[in-house]
Amino acid sequence: MKTISYGRQFIDEDDIKTVIETLKSDYMTQGPKIKEFEDKVAEYHSCKYAVAFCNGTAALHAAYYAVGLEKGDEFITSPITFAASGNGGLYLGGVSKFVDIDKDTYNIDISKLSEAITEKTKVITPVSLAGYPVDLKAIREIIEKTGKNIKIIHDAAHAIGAKRDGRNIVDYADVTILSFHPVKHVTTGEGGMVLTNNEEYYKKLCLFRTHGITKNPYELEENQGAWYYEMQDLGYNYRITDMQCALGITQMNKxxxxxxxxxxxxxxxxxxxxxxxxxxxxxxxxxxxxxxxxxxxxxxxxxxxxxxxxxxxxxxxxxxxxxxxxxxxxxxxxxxxxxxxxxxxxxxxxxxxxxxxxxxxxxxxxxxxxxxxxxxxxxxxxxxxxxxxxxxxxxx
Ligand SMILES: Cc1ncc(COP(=O)(O)O)c(C=O)c1O
Structure with missing residues (x-):
């Protein structure tokens, strides 16, 4: 008998056809499939902006950057998660804190959150473990009670499409991240995405994905000609390819x-x-x-x-x-x-x-x-x- 794994991708003829078509097109990367995929995922979640990345870990790194985590800032996540949920904050010099999990939902124990918040807490990163939607509304209410400027990064790598009390994975979060690893619901081989309704975060995410470079004439400090671009912050090459996004589009249909x-x-x-x-x-x-x-x-x-x-x-x-x-x-x-x-x-x-x-x-x-x-x-x-x-x- 063949081995039954705990999770695996589902690729059909539509997926294969679209990747081949993209391979034959003018763009292997930085082409139209990227925006098309982003729009599709954003629309699915009734969200304004989506930025695709080369994997979910890069998306998390970018998310911590976008919400403004800096060296010495504390962020709180669940101890039961994949390393990337915390590592994204560590890359920026953040200080990792945890709150224990709830014994029934296996998500972060919201009743213990208040006592873990300090003057240095900048971000809370709840994880919807296994696809079970974490109570983001309750987390938002706790933050509001503190009166502090704490941001929520929802690690929804397991929970694309999940709903809680009629609200989806982007509601109550400042940014929400997804992963498109083959064991996830939607795969691009490797891939990730950040969803947000915040225009400022959206701009930062785009900058961070491509070396901190912009070509947008409205954002340049000066404009020396049509070839001109500026590196305005330290970013990375965290781009995803058009072949991957073409696959993501047909995967979203399923x-x-x-x-x-x-x-x-x-x-x-x-x-x-x-x-x-x-x-x-x-x-x-x-x-x-x-x-x-x-x-x-x-x-x-x-x-x-x-x-x-x-x-x-x-x-x-x-x-x-x-x-x-x-x-x-x-x-x-x-x-x-x-x-x-x-x-x-x-x-x-x-x-x-x-x-x-x-x-x-x-x-x-x-x-x-x-x-x-x-x-x-x-x-x-x-x-x-x-x-x-x-x-x-x-x-x-
Ligand atoms: C909860 C969680 N967050 C983040 C990630 C990182 O995603 P990726 O593997 O696409 O980098 C994963 C991946 O398994 C995950 O399970």
């Missing part, structure tokens, strides 16, 4: 279907695994079974609350059982994964900032028990049934 399928798979897992007492299922964000309603079929319409299920994280009883289960699943060709090793326990973070075991006990407990089951839209009925059969035999 996004609603992908989220719908992922929700169907989540429902299947829930129904099949709900009676197993040694396994904890992830929290369902939505209470009613919207999948049964015709108007939501393939997300023709979107329900008020929508988990986009990048991952399906389950918890075992303890660390020993998790290791045994992980190895057992892999022996059975089911390539499960663990998301994530707490960021504060990474050697770099421990040595640089003095974090230690025990600092964020809920996150550490979650990590010690977590396994992500396969979750991607092309999982077949046979594969899903096989996964369930193998899980059910674990303790027999």
């Amino acid at each position: 996004l609603n279907r992908s989220i719908y399928k992922r929700n169907q798979i989540a429902k299947f897992y829930e129904e099949q695994l709900k009676d197993i007492e040694w396994l904890k299922l992830p929290l369902r964000y939505f209470s009613k079974d919207w999948l049964a309603e015709e108007k939501y079929k393939d997300l023709k319409e979107k329900p008020e609350n929508l988990n986009s299920y990048h991952l399906f994280p389950i918890l075992l009883e303890n660390a020993e059982e998790r290791k045994r289960f992980f190895d057992y699943m892999r022996e059975n060709n089911i390539f499960v994964q663990v998301h994530y090793i707490p960021l504060h326990l990474m050697p770099y973070y421990r040595k640089k900032f003095g974090f230690k075991k025990g600092d964020f006990p809920v996150a550490e407990n979650y990590y010690s028990r977590e396994v992500s089951l396969p979750m991607y839209p092309t999982l077949t009925k046979e594969e899903l049934e096989y996964i369930i059969k193998v899980i059910k035999k674990f303790r027999i």
Whole structure:
């Protein structure tokens, strides 16, 4: 039997055709496909501006820059996330702080946020882990109560298309970032994007992506001729190519279907695994079974609350059982994964900032028990049934 991975891309003939067409066009990079992709993602999220990057990590770096994080400023994120959520701030000399996770949603524990905010806090970077939409409104309200000028970078690398109380991933955030790595819902091979409704941030993001250089005649300090450009700040070459954006456009056409399928798979897992007492299922964000309603079929319409299920994280009883289960699943060709090793326990973070075991006990407990089951839209009925059969035999 072939290996079933925890996530994988879905590429169809449309995707292949569009990439080939772009290869034959005049532009491999810095051409029209980039804006077309950006507009498509911006429109999907009812957002004014989108800037595409060569990966989600570059998008995060640019996001921290755009909101004005500087050396010595503190930023707060969740310890259960991929390294990039924090690294983006570290590249600019920021100081990493964490707030523990909520034991049920696995997102940052909003009730502990106020006590972590200091005079130096500049940014909060909540992560919608696994596609479960973090409560950005509550975070915004906490910031407003402090009266401080703290910005929100929503790391929505897992949560494209998710909704909470009718609001989408850009609402209440200053900037929102996406990743287009192959295991994500929409892929460009490598790729990322920043979404914002703020024009000043938009301009900074464009500058940062291309060496800090502008050619816009309205932004130049002087204009020596049609060839003239200026490097106005220190930026990077974080550009994405036209071939990638062409792929992103056709991938976006399949996004609603992908989220719908992922929700169907989540429902299947829930129904099949709900009676197993040694396994904890992830929290369902939505209470009613919207999948049964015709108007939501393939997300023709979107329900008020929508988990986009990048991952399906389950918890075992303890660390020993998790290791045994992980190895057992892999022996059975089911390539499960663990998301994530707490960021504060990474050697770099421990040595640089003095974090230690025990600092964020809920996150550490979650990590010690977590396994992500396969979750991607092309999982077949046979594969899903096989996964369930193998899980059910674990303790027999
Ligand atoms: C939560 C989170 N943020 C950011 C990133 C970075 O994205 P990329 O891999 O596109 O650089 C990832 C990638 O896996 C992620 O999972």
